[in-house]
Amino acid sequence: MSSTGSRELKPKHQRLVLLVIALVALVGAGLLAAYALRNQASYFYVPADIAAAPPQPGQAIRLGGMVENGSITTAADGVTVEFVVQDGQARVPVSYTGIVPALFVEGSGVVAEGAMRADGVFIADNLLAKHDENYMPRELEGMNSAELREELQESMAGSSE
Amino acid sequence: MIAEIGLAALWLAAALAVLQLIGAFFGVRHDGNELAALVRPAAVLQGVLCAVSFLALVYAFAVTDLSVKLVATNSHSMKPLAFKLSGAWANHEGSMLLWITVMAFAGGLIAFIERRLPERTMMATLGTQAFVGIGFYLFILLSSNPFERLFPVPPEGNGLNPLLQDMGVSFHPPTLYIGYVGLSVAFSFALGALLTRQVTPEFARVMRPWVLGSWIFLTIGITAGSYWAYYELGWGGWWFWDPVENASLMPWLAATALLHSASVLAARDALRTWTIMLGVVAFSMSMVGTFLVRSGILTSVHAFAVDPERGSFILMLLALYIGGALVIFALRANTIAEGERFSVLSREGALVVNNVALTAILGIVLLGTLYPLLTEAFDVRVSVGPPYFDPVSAIFFLPMLAIMAVGPLLRWRKDSFDRIKLPVLIIALVTVAVFALVLVLADVSFLSLMGMAMSIGVAIASFMPLRGRSIRRVPLAVWGMCVAHFGVALALFGVAADTAFQKERLVAASPGDTVEVGPWEARLASISPVAGPNWTAMQGDIFVSYKGGPPKETFPQARSFWAPQGETSEVALVTRWNGQLYVALGNMAEDGRWQLRLWWKPFVTWIWYGGLLIALGGAMALVGRVIGDLRRRHATTRGEERRADEDGLLPEPAE
Numbered sequence: 001m002s003s004t005g006s007r008e009l010k011p012k013h014q015r016l017v018l019l020v021i022a023l024v025a026l027v028g029a030g031l032l033a034a035y036a037l038r039n040q041a042s043y044f045y046v047p048a049d050i051a052a053a054p055p056q057p058g059q060a061i062r063l064g065g066m067v068e069n070g071s072i073t074t075a076a077d078g079v080t081v082e083f084v085v086q087d088g089q090a091r092v093p094v095s096y097t098g099i100v101p102a103l104f105v106e107g108s109g110v111v112a113e114g115a116m117r118a119d120g121v122f123i124a125d126n127l128l129a130k131h132d133e134n135y136m137p138r139e140l141e142g143m144n145s146a147e148l149r150e151e152l153q154e155s156m157a158g159s160s161e
Numbered sequence: 162m163i164a165e166i167g168l169a170a171l172w173l174a175a176a177l178a179v180l181q182l183i184g185a186f187f188g189v190r191h192d193g194n195e196l197a198a199l200v201r202p203a204a205v206l207q208g209v210l211c212a213v214s215f216l217a218l219v220y221a222f223a224v225t226d227l228s229v230k231l232v233a234t235n236s237h238s239m240k241p242l243a244f245k246l247s248g249a250w251a252n253h254e255g256s257m258l259l260w261i262t263v264m265a266f267a268g269g270l271i272a273f274i275e276r277r278l279p280e281r282t283m284m285a286t287l288g289t290q291a292f293v294g295i296g297f298y299l300f301i302l303l304s305s306n307p308f309e310r311l312f313p314v315p316p317e318g319n320g321l322n323p324l325l326q327d328m329g330v331s332f333h334p335p336t337l338y339i340g341y342v343g344l345s346v347a348f349s350f351a352l353g354a355l356l357t358r359q360v361t362p363e364f365a366r367v368m369r370p371w372v373l374g375s376w377i378f379l380t381i382g383i384t385a386g387s388y389w390a391y392y393e394l395g396w397g398g399w400w401f402w403d404p405v406e407n408a409s410l411m412p413w414l415a416a417t418a419l420l421h422s423a424s425v426l427a428a429r430d431a432l433r434t435w436t437i438m439l440g441v442v443a444f445s446m447s448m449v450g451t452f453l454v455r456s457g458i459l460t461s462v463h464a465f466a467v468d469p470e471r472g473s474f475i476l477m478l479l480a481l482y483i484g485g486a487l488v489i490f491a492l493r494a495n496t497i498a499e500g501e502r503f504s505v506l507s508r509e510g511a512l513v514v515n516n517v518a519l520t521a522i523l524g525i526v527l528l529g530t531l532y533p534l535l536t537e538a539f540d541v542r543v544s545v546g547p548p549y550f551d552p553v554s555a556i557f558f559l560p561m562l563a564i565m566a567v568g569p570l571l572r573w574r575k576d577s578f579d580r581i582k583l584p585v586l587i588i589a590l591v592t593v594a595v596f597a598l599v600l601v602l603a604d605v606s607f608l609s610l611m612g613m614a615m616s617i618g619v620a621i622a623s624f625m626p627l628r629g630r631s632i633r634r635v636p637l638a639v640w641g642m643c644v645a646h647f648g649v650a651l652a653l654f655g656v657a658a659d660t661a662f663q664k665e666r667l668v669a670a671s672p673g674d675t676v677e678v679g680p681w682e683a684r685l686a687s688i689s690p691v692a693g694p695n696w697t698a699m700q701g702d703i704f705v706s707y708k709g710g711p712p713k714e715t716f717p718q719a720r721s722f723w724a725p726q727g728e729t730s731e732v733a734l735v736t737r738w739n740g741q742l743y744v745a746l747g748n749m750a751e752d753g754r755w756q757l758r759l760w761w762k763p764f765v766t767w768i769w770y771g772g773l774l775i776a777l778g779g780a781m782a783l784v785g786r787v788i789g790d791l792r793r794r795h796a797t798t799r800g801e802e803r804r805a806d807e808d809g810l811l812p813e814p815a816e
Binding site: 017022026028029030032033034036043044101102 | 395396505510513514517518520521522524525528529532533536541542543544545546548549552553556557667668669721727728730745747748750751752754756758
């Protein structure tokens with residue numbers, strides 16, 4: 001918007017300039033959003049998905065599954081927990097430094113937000129656990145990952161985020 | 162009995178809305194139609210009846226009438242009274258009743274006091290208000306009756322989500338709702354003006370207080386909601402780009418744009434169609450927000466109803482109202498005459514750019530919020546968070562700030578760059594200097610760096626419009642603008658400084674241990690159990706000191722509620738002028754140590770002070786405008802009286 005340029009323009013053209021600026025900005029915003037969404041949205045994985053097609057290390061994803069029985073250990077610092085998330089087909093080791101939610105227990109469902117590390121450990125920034133501990137069937141055997149995904153998504157509805 | 166009175170009042174109010182719509186329809190078709198005389202009384206009575214209905218529900222909650230299903234499922238006799246009352250709207254049915262009550266009340270108010278617009282435009286406005294109202298009455302009465310009885314009466318209620326048992330959140334929904342629903346008045350005015358082809362500066366002046374009022378409440382609501390999320394969730398963050406937060410941000414962005422374009426229309430008779438469009442968009446965003454939250458399609462703490470029937474009902478209402486409004490807009494927009502012209506370099510030009518940037522940000526937030534729904538249709542589950550929202554919205558937010566700094570210095574219609582060269586140069590130099598200084602002194606991200614530099618620039622710029630004016634003669638509305646823009650700068654500085662300089666420590670500590678975080682030192686003295694009316698908790702006794710100063714005792718808690726079961730973290734906050742220490746107590750580790758999470762958050766409080774200043778600026782502008790309107794009305798009446806006296810006639814009765 002150089003002042004000399006706009007002074008010479010006729011009023012009709014000035015309106016046109018504003019309209020064009022507005023359209024370009026809005027269309028630009030839309031394209032930018034679409035592009036950024038493709039790259040920045042974090043996808044939902046279950047362990048079987050990770051085994052089949054591992055995501056790029058550092059790429060933000062959400063990992064959902066069951067906390068394997070007997071897998072939770074606390075590191076010496078007292079604030080890092082390590083555990084395994086499984087879906088009956090594959091297992092993914094997870095490391096989380098932080099305060100775990102109240103209903104995070106072995107054998108229950110969990111959704112972890114974070115990214116894979118190059119060595120195959122999932123580094124979680126945040127854990128979401130289901131409020132009601134009775135929602136998941138005890139036997140996961142024979143359950144395919146699509147069903148598990150369904151279960152988890154439904155049960156996470158109304159969880160604390 | 163009280164519940165039945167509430168339900169009857171609601172049915173009557175719905176019937177009056179139908180009457181109001183019919184009357185308005187004939188009023189618009191023939192000026193002075195007899196049925197039109199019913200419209201204003203119907204609107205006023207509707208407001209009163211809804212208030213009665215809402216008070217009946219509050220009463221049922223206050224006395225914990227467990228024979229009302231809603232009370233039994235959401236309340237508990239052991240709950241403190243304040244939370245019993247707030248329980249009335251902390252659920253789906255009650256919040257919808259609050260929605261329609263605010264809407265009917267606002268409709269009644271304009272019917273009662275607003276006499277400046279042509280009567281046909283008022284009829285079209287009140288008709289629109291009634292038409293929107295009818296949909297929500299039907300929704301409440303047919304699918305979400307708050308007064309439904311329960312038999313047999315249970316011995317005790319289920320209680321309220323512990324996260325919501327907090328004073329801050331108790332009064333947060335009503336504030337937001339007043340904002341959301343207040344925008345329905347702007348929507349109705351916009352459609353009324355469009356239907357009767359009366360898009361005039363007078364229309365903008367009549368609509369403006371409603372936009373300003375809604376915007377003030379939205380600002381307060383968002384600020385309070387952000388602070389609530391900050392201290393109640395215990396995660397140390399103040400904005401999560403959660404769908405519900407976005408649902409309140411989107412109407413705010415639209416209302417902010419509307420506020421500015423209505424000013425252009427009122428002062429300069431330009432941007433006519435654009436103002437109408439924004440009036441439609443602002444309330445549409447309120448409804449989209451409500452749909453996202455109430456339908457349970459997007460999950461969140463605020464999602465009460467996971468009920469597909471309700472979701473599709475709201476979806477139908479949304480399609481009807483937003484789609485209908487857009488169709489009318491498309492049909493009528495070209496019949497609105499072109500407004501006054503202006504040069505690109507003018508106050509109007511700057512406001513257009515500001516409007517475009519706000520609308521772009523609105524689009525970015527809307528797309529990001531809806532994207533998970535879109536991908537789910539293709540069976541791909543994603544979530545969208547700060548890595549998308551932060552940088553993409555910043556691309557439009559930062560240029561908007563630059564315009565915000567310079568725009569108020571420009572004259573209406575046409576200006577030259579030479580005239581404002583000096584102040585612009587000062588603002589630019591300060592911004593660049595701060596940028597360079599922070600770049601050299603600290604290692605922070607580019608966005609934080611830009612945020613800090615621009616916040617200082619905008620802070621200085623916000624008071625530049627007062628330059629060269631006699632301070633006493635500056636209108637209140639201009640002061641309001643300066644204060645609100647300064648509030649934006651303050652909030653931005655808080656955001657940037659907190660993001661750049663916050664320090665976090667997460668440790669497992671035993672009593673007697675000392676933890677350092679930033680300039681703070683915290684000593685855990687002991688952990689002991691405590692109990693409240695409906696919860697028990699483990700409470701830490703922690704002494705904190707800033708840079709070796711005198712220690713201060715704080716008590717963070719990890720609370721367990723039993724009705725319904727749930728855990729919350731009551732963080733301890735120590736506030737200084739330059740920031741806040743945030744202490745959360747976690748779980749006990751296996752070896753008996755306790756997890757402590759501490760944050761030193763420099764200038765974080767400025768975010769909410771900024772939010773409050775923005776609202777204060779809005780309030781000053783509102784008071785200034787209303788006083789101006791009253792004076793103008795007084796002067797007009799006096800002028801008419803004088804003319805009538807000169808003609809030797811009695812003054813006409815009030816119009």
